[in-house]
Structures are given as C-alpha cells and as structure tokens.
Amino acid sequence: MMQFLIAKARKLMATMSLAVAIMLADPAGTAVAQVTVLLPTDGDIKATLALPGDIQRGKEAYAECQTCHRKDGSGRAKFNIPRLSGQHASVLIKQLMDIRSGLRVNPEMKDYMFDSDLTLQDFADMAAYLQSLPVVDNIAQGPPELVPRGQAVYASDCARCHGEHGEGRAELFYPMLASQHYSYLLRELDLILTGERGNSNPAMPPILRNLSADDKRAVAAYLAQLPAPGKTATP
Ligand code: HEC
Ligand code: HEC
Numbered sequence: 001m002m003q004f005l006i007a008k009a010r011k012l013m014a015t016m017s018l019a020v021a022i023m024l025a026d027p028a029g030t031a032v033a034q035v036t037v038l039l040p041t042d043g044d045i046k047a048t049l050a051l052p053g054d055i056q057r058g059k060e061a062y063a064e065c066q067t068c069h070r071k072d073g074s075g076r077a078k079f080n081i082p083r084l085s086g087q088h089a090s091v092l093i094k095q096l097m098d099i100r101s102g103l104r105v106n107p108e109m110k111d112y113m114f115d116s117d118l119t120l121q122d123f124a125d126m127a128a129y130l131q132s133l134p135v136v137d138n139i140a141q142g143p144p145e146l147v148p149r150g151q152a153v154y155a156s157d158c159a160r161c162h163g164e165h166g167e168g169r170a171e172l173f174y175p176m177l178a179s180q181h182y183s184y185l186l187r188e189l190d191l192i193l194t195g196e197r198g199n200s201n202p203a204m205p206p207i208l209r210n211l212s213a214d215d216k217r218a219v220a221a222y223l224a225q226l227p228a229p230g231k232t233a234t235p
Contacts, residue, residue, distance in 0.1 A: 053128025150222025
C-alpha cells in the first residue's frame with residue numbers, strides 16, 4: 001500500500017513538473033511530445049547521460065542482471081524479459097532511472113534496484129556495454145501471416161517516432177523496437193495503452209486506442225522479425 005501511495009505521489013509530481021516544463025518551453029503548449037520524455041527523474045537521467053560509459057566495467061556490473069536478461073542481453077520471451085542488447089544507451093539509462101524512481105512500474109526489478117548498491121556510473125557503464133552488444137537471432141516471433149498488415153500499421157502510425165526501420169532515436173529516448181520479442185512488445189503496448197507502464201509517452205495511448213487487437217498483434221509481429229539496423233551479429 002505504501003509503495004503504491006509513493007508511486008502515486010511521484011506520478012502527481014511528475015505531472016506537475018511536466019506542466020511547468022511545457023509552460024516554460026512553449027506558452028501555447030504545442031510542444032508536448034518533445035518534453036514529455038525528459039521528466040521527472042530528469043536530474044539523475046541527465047547526470048548519468050553525462051558520465052562516459054566504460055564498456056569493460058559495464059560488463060562486470062551487468063553480471064548481476066544476467067539471470068534474467070541473459071549473458072548476451074537477449075532476454076527471455078517466456079517471462080516478458082526484454083532484449084537489451086543493441087538498445088540505445090540513452091533509452092536504457094532513461095528506463096533504468098524511471099524504474100528506479102518508481103515512475104515505470106516494474107516489480108520484478110524495482111526491489112532489486114533499491115537493494116543494490118549500483119551507482120550512476122554503474123548504470124552509465126552497463127548502458128554502454130549493452131548498446132555495444134550485437135543482437136542475436138533468438139527473438140520470439142509472432143504469427144508470420146500478420147507481418148504485412150503490421151508493416152502497414154507501423155508505417156502509418158509509428159515510424160515517425162520509432163524510425164523507418166524500427167531503429168528508434170537515441171537523442172529523444174525513442175526505443176529501438178526492431179528485433180524485440182513479440183510477447184514483450186504486445187505486453188508493453190497494453191501497459192502503455194492503459195497507463196500501467198507508468199512512463200508511457202502521452203502521444204502513444206491515443207494512437208493505440210485506434211488499433212484493433214489484430215493490429216497490435218500485427219505490428220508486434222512485424223517488429224519482432226525486423227532486423228535490428230546495423231546491430232545484427234555477423235555469422
Ligand atoms: C528478476 C528479473 C530481472 C532482473 C534481475 C533484472 N531485470 Fe531488467 N527487466 C525485467 C523485466 C521482467 C522487465 C520488463 C518489465 C515490463 O514488462 O515492463 C525488465 C526491463 C528492463 C529494462 C527496460 C527495457 C526496455 O526496453 O524498456 C531495462 C533497461 C532493464 N530491465 C535493465 C536491467 C539491468 C541493467 C539489470 C541489472 C542491474 C536488470 N535489468 C535486472 C527483469 C529483470
Ligand atoms: C510521438 C512519438 C511516438 C509514436 C508515434 C509512437 N511511439 Fe512508441 N514510444 C515512444 C516513446 C518516447 C517511448 C518510450 C517511453 C518512455 O521512455 O517513457 C515509446 C515506447 C514504446 C514501446 C516500449 C519499448 C520498450 O522497449 O519497452 C513500444 C513497444 C512502442 N513504443 C511501440 C509503438 C508502436 C507500435 C507505435 C505505433 C502504433 C508507437 N510506439 C508510436 C514514442 C512514440
């Protein structure tokens with residue numbers, strides 16, 4: 001209960017600081033999509049982004065995460081554990097800071113992150129290490145017959161933010177979606193739609209509301225089979 005109340009209070013503060021930021025950034029309030037991803041653990045995110053990540057040290061710190069996310073960072077589709085290898089360091093840092101602050105609801109990891117003595121430097125190092133890892137070919141796939149439909153949904157509704165090839169945009173914290181596990185993508189689409197994820201970009205739920213269940217399965221199936229641009233392991 002206490003945890004829940006703390007999370008609620010944090011969310012309220014997030015909304016308040018967001019409103020202030022929008023007013024500061026643009027009195028007409030038209031820049032919503034640009035500012036929403038930067039708050040509210042902005043301080044820690046900025047501080048971590050400013051630290052040069054050390055790949056070798058990151059490899060050592062990451063040892064603690066391998067049980068769940070696997071040694072090669074490829075995740076475990078069965079338990080909705082995402083692939084982290086090849087993801088933008090900025091995205092990894094933002095998500096980790098959001099999980100740590102409770103803004104992104106992630107009970108599996110949250111207690112672990114609180115108990116651990118991880119420093120901001122450790123997070124910067126792990127993000128650099130994970131970004132450097134190739135994407136291996138064990139990504140859980142969706143129904144192949146839905147891929148063409150998913151491609152059309154993606155092009156019309158998602159590509160403008162997540163990139164033409166699902167590559168994301170590091171500087172705006174847009175995640176790379178190509179070669180992510182089908183089941184994890186589907187789960188996140190629902191958590192983002194309902195707001196349960198906690199740190200959803202406000203621009204996404206209205207888009208997702210217009211998609212049918214089959215559209216969502218289709219777009220997840222399309223993304224899971226899409227090669228990660230420039231990240232695939234050379235055979
Ligand atoms: C007990 C299992 C477990 C451990 C240990 C764990 N994670 Fe996770 N992690 C998860 C799960 C489950 C999710 C996805 C939760 C959800 O559906 O939102 C996740 C999500 C993430 C994400 C968000 C990825 C994205 O695409 O948004 C990052 C980054 C991450 N973990 C990094 C780490 C790091 C770094 C460590 C070690 C310090 C770690 N995790 C330890 C289970 C774990
Ligand atoms: C306005 C820009 C924008 C549009 C359009 C958009 N997204 Fe997103 N999306 C984001 C941002 C930003 C995040 C990261 C949220 C955060 O960090 O708070 C995200 C996160 C996600 C995630 C979670 C990824 C992960 O690793 O956990 C998925 C899945 C996703 N988007 C899929 C989609 C799909 C599918 C569409 C089209 C139907 C779409 N998005 C449209 C901006 C957008």
